[in-house]
Amino acid sequence: xxxxxxxxxxxxxxxxxxxxxxxxxxxxxxxxxxxxxxxxxxxxxxxxxxxxxxxxxxxxxxxxxxxxxxxxxxxxxxxxxxxxxxxxxxxxxxxxxxxxxxxxxxxxxxxxxxxxxxxxxxxxxxxxxxxxxxxxxxxxxxxxxxxxxxxxxxxxxxxxxxxxxxxxxxxxxxxxxxxxxxxxxxxxxxxxxxxxxxxxxxxxxxxxxxxxxxxxxxxxxxxxxxxxxxxxxxxxxxxxxxxxxxxxxxxxxxxxxxxxxxxxxxxxxxxxxxxxxxxxxxxxxxxxxxxxxxxxxxxxxxxxxxxxxxxxxxxxxxxxxxxxxxxxxxxxxxxxxxxxxxxxxxxxxxxxxxxxxxxxxxxxxxxxxxxxxxxxxxxxxxxxxxxxxxxxxxxxxxxxxxxxxxxxxx
Numbered sequence: 001x002x003x004x005x006x007x008x009x010x011x012x013x014x015x016x017x018x019x020x021x022x023x024x025x026x027x028x029x030x031x032x033x034x035x036x037x038x039x040x041x042x043x044x045x046x047x048x049x050x051x052x053x054x055x056x057x058x059x060x061x062x063x064x065x066x067x068x069x070x071x072x073x074x075x076x077x078x079x080x081x082x083x084x085x086x087x088x089x090x091x092x093x094x095x096x097x098x099x100x101x102x103x104x105x106x107x108x109x110x111x112x113x114x115x116x117x118x119x120x121x122x123x124x125x126x127x128x129x130x131x132x133x134x135x136x137x138x139x140x141x142x143x144x145x146x147x148x149x150x151x152x153x154x155x156x157x158x159x160x161x162x163x164x165x166x167x168x169x170x171x172x173x174x175x176x177x178x179x180x181x182x183x184x185x186x187x188x189x190x191x192x193x194x195x196x197x198x199x200x201x202x203x204x205x206x207x208x209x210x211x212x213x214x215x216x217x218x219x220x221x222x223x224x225x226x227x228x229x230x231x232x233x234x235x236x237x238x239x240x241x242x243x244x245x246x247x248x249x250x251x252x253x254x255x256x257x258x259x260x261x262x263x264x265x266x267x268x269x270x271x272x273x274x275x276x277x278x279x280x281x282x283x284x285x286x287x288x289x290x291x292x293x294x295x296x297x298x299x300x301x302x303x304x305x306x307x308x309x310x311x312x313x314x315x316x317x318x319x320x321x322x323x324x325x326x327x328x329x330x331x332x333x334x335x336x337x338x339x340x341x342x343x344x345x346x347x348x349x350x351x352x353x354x355x356x357x358x359x360x361x362x363x364x365x366x367x368x369x370x371x372x373x374x375x376x377x378x379x380x381x382x383x384x385x386x387x388x389x390x391x392x393x394x395x396x397x398x399x400x401x402x403x404x405x406x407x408x409x410x
Contacts (some may be wrong), residue, residue, distance in 0.1 A: 019081045019220060019306065020047045020272045026299040030307075033300060040307045045127040050075035050082050057396045062383040063188045064390040072396075079310055091318075096262045098324065100155060100264050100333065100342045102189070103179035105197045108248040109134040110172040113238060118215075121225040124312040127171065129214045131158050134173040135321040137206035141198045142181050142322075152181030152190040153332060155323035157260075161272050165289040176260065178272035179251075182323060182336045189339045197249055204247040212240060271309045316331055 023044050030036065036044075049055055059071035063321040074083045111119070111130065121124045135158050143151045155178035166168045180191035219233065228236065272287060278294055279286040285302040288294050297305070311317060320326065323333045381389045 007255050014313045017277050024048050030300045030303040046075040046077035047080050051155045052079050058393045060391045063389050065386040067383050069383040081273045092260050096257045105177045107175040110246045112243050131319050133210035136210050137203050148190050151184050153322050154178050154181040154322045158319045160317040162309045166295050169308050186335045198245040198247050204245040208245040271306050284381050
């Protein structure tokens with residue numbers, strides 16, 4: 001069970017304007033209309049019980065003034081807007097520790113809308129195909145001497161992202177890619193130009209070809225849920241080949257550490273956080289999209305959009321390849337770090353980029369109290385009433401009965 005901590009922030013100030021409250025009030029109507037799969041039922045149950053007495057927790061009691069504050073455990077579901085902040089911070093900390101001192105590129109691979117329906121029906125296989133195809137496109141060009149001067153191994157992290165700011169279904173892959181790579185013999189670092197990695201139209205064609213070849217192989221093996229007859233599937237394939245698949249590449253603003261922090265918003269959470277909810281009532285959910293813009297939809301439609309981004313059970317949406325692959329962390333990645341830290345890089349490093357320390361498996365695992373103090377300045381050991389560090393923790397037992405089942409009003 002996740003460690004409990006004080007419920008601070010927007011959700012604590014307005015408990016009726018949360019994703020959990022929408023599930024609690026409207027999931028029954030959603031279930032009656034759509035008949036969700038067990039994975040969505042599990043998400044709904046966990047979100048409704050998160051940080052409630054149903055999961056147990058502790059009570060903070062001030063020994064000086066008697067102040068009492070309950071704090072309940074988190075559900076730890078990776079789709080919960082209230083959970084995973086600490087895991088996200090630890091993930092970013094581990095990834096930043098493995099960065100090598102060079103410039104990086106942020107590359108995004110997208111697919112045409114014509115494929116969205118097929119991806120919906122084959123989420124596990126096609127999500128994996130998208131991640132593999134993005135990494136394969138980058139690796140293929142890095143191994144072609146025409147682009148970097150000789151074959152090299154890049155450092156690549158890929159993250160699956162399935163939603164837009166309006167929560168519509170839009171699967172795409174974010175990649176953090178090193179600006180250059182290690183030579184195949186491990187003796188030289190081969191830099192990419194500071195403002196150019198590979199031509200995006202070439203990356204798009206490679207990505208398109210790899211995805212469509214993978215779809216054809218899955219269909220031939222009978223592993224693709226596709227009700228289109230062969231002739232229609234061939235026409236769809238030709239139509240997809242005729243389209244330009246969008247690939248977007250830029251140097252990360254502020255440096256690679258910032259991109260990992262940006263990606264961290266999507267690695268351990270899904271779709272929307274509570275602070276983006278502006279208004280919730282029985283007929284409408286209004287949430288912020290970008291800047292001051294916002295959108296509105298009925299609560300059942302909001303739940304449909306939210307649950308469309310639930311990942312298949314145990315699906316890994318963060319993948320590392322090339323020098324960042326687990327097999328190379330202590331070998332080829334260490335060689336690249338040694339080359340870049342003992343010689344003057346041919347390509348300038350971002351001024352905002354600190355030279356990362358060598359990767360270590362001994363990154364400190366701080367307590368919840370220490371982590372919250374570091375990231376937010378909130379001291380859980382200090383009494384909010386008398387301001388003394390006299391808070392003592394008392395374990396609370398699990399509630400004899402949990403909150404109402406999702407869909408039942410409290």
